[in-house]
Amino acid sequence: MSTLSEDPWPWKEPKTIGQRGAFIVIEGLDRAGKTTQVKRLCDKLYSQGHNIKTLRFPDRTSPIGKMIDSYLQSQTEMDDHVIHLLFSANRWEKAKWMEETLKKGCTIVCDRYYHSGMVYSAAKHNPNLSLDWARAPDVGLPKPDAVIFLDLEPEEAEKRGGYGDEKYEKKEMQQRVRELFYTFESDMKVVNAGESLEIVGDHILEKIEETLKDVLEGRSRVGKFEA
Ligand SMILES: Nc1ncnc2c1ncn2[C@@H]1O[C@H](COP(=O)(O)OP(=O)(O)OP(=O)(O)O)[C@@H](O)[C@H]1O
Ligand SMILES: [Mg+2]
Secondary structure (H helix, E strand, O other): OOOOOOOOOOOOOOOOOOOOOOOEEEOOOOOOHHHHHHHHHHHHHHHHEEEEEEEEEOOOHHHHHHHHHHHHHOOOOOOOOHHHHHOOOHHHHHHHHHHHHHHHHEEEEEEEHHHHHHHHHHHOOOOOHHHHHHHHHHHOOEEEEEEEEEEEOOHHHHHOOOOOOOOOOOOOHHHHHHHHHHHHHHHHOOEEOOOOOHHHHHHHHHHHHHHHHHHHOOOOOOOOOOO
């Protein structure tokens, strides 16, 4: 009988032994389709023979994640620096697991990561919280092999379901977040998230093809986010 907690991508014997997994991150604005595309990508890669694990940040299940959840739902107020450091700590909580999982040969597809962490904090226009300040606590985290940025006009995002419930889901904030994401354009592969689910999914696959090949053929090691 299947249960909700059952792993949709159970471990299977890998086709090649001793190969590490790839670390793929899907970034983007609120409602850009990240969660939808992470699942599609996991299904696709699993069907191609990859072992797959998925992650999402914030991970609201840990004690730190619960504090973040309460902040995002406007139940707790926090200084901008404090919440920023909690978001970063929430990623660090998973760092060792990520490294071990990749080493085992499992590919990780992750829903938001440190780019979100940096740009959402810097978008608050707090004069004491620059993008450089926001970057520092994440330095040293496992570096993704590829970051996909799902780009969507905030006006389009607003039309999608569920928008506006949480703290950052305001159009002006989203506009600033989008501009800041573009300062990292050289780190990311931009995909127009305004197309259909299928087209967006195909574009993501195209953009990560080279990366997957490099990783699976042993030409690339897991890096660390650098200062
Ligand atoms: N390409 C698309 N075209 C139209 N609607 C889409 C598309 N992709 C996702 N959606 C819809 O938009 C909504 C948001 O999608 P999803 O939850 O995947 O976005 P998200 O980026 O994970 O959002 P959040 O930032 O809130 O976690 C959902 O209702 C989803 O079905
Ligand atoms: Mg989501």
